[in-house]
Amino acid sequence: MTSPTRSSDDGGPSGDGACGYRPDWASLRRHRIPEWFRDAKLGIWSHWGPQSVAMSGDWYARHLYGPFEGTEGFEQKRSRRQTALHRERYGHPSQFGHKDLCRLWRAEKFDPEALMDRFRRAGARYFVSMAAHCDNFDLWDSAHQPWNAVNIGPRTDIVARWAAAARSAGLPFGVSMHAGSWTWRWLDAAFAADTEGPLAGVPYDGHLTADDGAGTWWEGLDPRELYGRPRSHGEPPDADFVDNFYARLRDVVDRYGPQLVYLDDARMPFDDGSVCPASPPSPRGLEFLAHYYDTVPESAVSIKTIPAEDRQAVLLDVERGQLGDTDPEPWQYDTSVGDWYYRTGEPYKTAGEIVHLLVDTVSKNGCLLLNVPQLPDGTIDDETAAVLDGLGVWLSACGEAIYGTRPWTVHGEGPTRVEGAKAREATLAYTARDIRFTRDGETVYAFLMAWPEDGRAVIRSLGGGGPLPLRPRGVELLGSTAPVRWEQREDALVVHLPKTPPTPYAQVLRVT
Template identity: 85%
Template sequence: MNKNEHKNEHREPYQPNWPSLRGHRIPEWFRDAKLGIWSHWGPQSVAMSGDWYARHLYGPYDGTEGFEQKRSRRQAALHRERYGHPSRFGHKDLCRLWRAEKFDPEELMDRFRRTGARYFVSMAAHCDNFDLWDSAHQPWNAVNVGPRTDIVARWADAARSAGLRFGVSMHAGSWTWRWLDAAFAADTEGPQAGVPYDGHLTAEDGKGTWWEGLDPRALYGRPRRHGEPPDADFIDNFYARLSDVVTRYGPELVYLDDARMPFDAGSVCPAAPPSPRGLEFLADYYNAVPQSAVSIKTIPDADRQAVLLDVERQQLGDTDPEPWQYDTSIGDWFYRTGERYKSTGEIVHLLVDTVSKNGCLLLNVPQLPDGTIDDETAAVLDGLGSWTDACGEAVFGSRPWSVHGEGPTRVDGAKAREAALAYTPQDIRFTRRGDTVYAFLMAWPDDGTVLIRSLGGAAGLPAGRPRRVELLGSPAPVRWQLRTDALHVELPGTPPNPYVQVLRIA
């Protein structure tokens, strides 16, 4: 048995150090799952202007990096035209406008289940620092403000009722400290030059307003300049909230949006000195929920079972010996009007390439502010479901084969940033289940003939001589011949689905 295929047999309680945590194993349910659905949804959805809105509504300032400038100017202009100056109407006021009035988690989860998804991840708190549950440590939450309902609890109930594993994602750590410093800036020119944004408001300023009784500092943090290290109170609050959400809802996957454990060395925003609180969280969480995983984005090889590697909007070029997760979105992370969506065909290609390399795909579904999805998103999900209905046996519960694939189209360099690739009929990806090898045809050959060179007699790969070759979803027989150079397969006249075709080779 492969070392990564055994169940977690750790018996001693985990201790808050890497040597102890390396005894943890990524659970088999995750390795079998292959496809998850993720919900980026919250106050930032209100403007329907895409991701990072809670930061960029304030506009560019000294801490705005080059890659942010274009989006920051676009979102700031929209915000001022629609809502007014951020000294009067800032992120806190968006929280009130998010109502989730048509949120039906059971209906959505049924659709997600029909895509083939085996797990679902709810946003717990994005970088905007607003908690989507009945938070014990953040009064700016979905029960007190806006929807007036526990979003995480409702997602959790719906996911588990539909038979999906449940996870949460927590972004309100290092990124929040770095993000919401923009709320403490001011215009540098124009009629409002020098007027401080609403991050400077205090609880006392709320008297007579809709937010009376709430403290903006609980949402934005203390006043700070770009580059200041986070303070102990902010770190304590983050880990108290993280502990609260996992204790309440028992998620089996926790997604942390950071390069390393939040506020530790290598984090997006390390404390000074680096904080060990992340290791304490890992030990407590794995002791409470052993068949679980916590994902971060930069992991030394020695720690690849202690935590799960997550790769955001970027594919790996080859099979990884350890399980990993690739996360992406149908469109922007948060709903944006007019955004170009990935097609079903693109998503199927991404799923197949990821699974062939020992990964799982976590696919974000952007929701409208009211909680619904638009018709284009629904069509993409339904197309994905039709494909997994026909070809899912080659994906779910599979493991990588001896090679992940063959053909001229490789995912590396600039292409790794999930560009839509022009696959050719020579491009094939593989998985296995027991003695069966599945060959994914990334493009349909015009002449109806496929040459699978990795299965040729001279390839030397441990497949053995095929007994039977079938095309999933097609009743038509497939003619084939094993030769030295390749397994030659003659396909029926038309493909059985509009996307990737799959040969089952027993």
């Protein structure tokens, strides 16, 4: 079943192919990252689905099967933890596997309108819904995957409801599609078996077929459509699997017209450089890009590794990583409040940490996509709510220095910096000498990453005798009604601050 492409007056795609993109990089390089994205700066992302049921964190659909020959070193600790939990709570994966979690996910308290209102008040300027994670379960009324949220579990179209809520709140809407290369690598674990113990050699439920479903809750469904065909670790994906992924990807963009598509891959899925290239590499990704950009104007597709010449054809996404300096092209930094999927007891980032990450990212020409893990029923916990509220309070006072701004001549100064061109995110111990910058026309915003104990902000980059000539007409402290005294010396702009900071996190000086 397919749905007709929407017209522009009801929020869906409005393109008619006028741009005429061809499925090759030379043609696709004519595309430009839209200005709405560059202005937005902060998006909220929902990682939510059957893997939320166990409340045990990310990668659950893979690790419930336990470590096997394909389990890499970095997975071992998480895999042992999730395997033990699954067997204690649900039983052996030969009888109760990922397919059975899909039925337990109910989303019974899902209220996308209320959540979107909270996200908007937290400062989000775009929203991204999960379409399908690496567990291969589609969260919409999928035409090409019967294992979906309308047929099983919630019995509702999650993507459609998120899309309606986002557009009603005035937020650009996006989807993330992780099924594909990662699914092929991930769910090979479902075809393994215990190597020791009382059930050694008993195949896990990936080996079940549609015929095995007679008399079960999943009668009429085929586990092979969820797990893929039986395979060994390292086998390249076959053409049918690749074609199914791209049919589903096209289905979700044609139905809902998202303005951002997040692909969880190094390059276009199954192409050369993908985390799981087909043999030979598949050109289907370029075909998708040409179709999508012709269908949905002012849109972007993000992937993880992009040559310089393709940086407008696709958007660079840096997962849980920070760039060391300003990038000449727009980019996106994605991270989460906690684990990607909800995990009981998971330590969360504080609102202050997220503010610092946002400021550092925006100063370097990036946008922050922040994941908010939901409980299985669709709600968020009180700690997440408090983080979002704290972020919203700061942005209500200092948002003018974030939204719609562009990088200044230098992104910042001070001793605390991200090491290297790209680095894993970390909680940095900022000092009073650490400052980040953005600009809006002739206004420069200086973010004080820590409050100076002596009450003086010393900004070296704004000194009168430095390499960046700028003569301030006025200096104000956002969020404060108290006037500030300032003087421009040859070596620095020195600002005398009030006794207490006006916000709990980074403070912002508006220099006009």
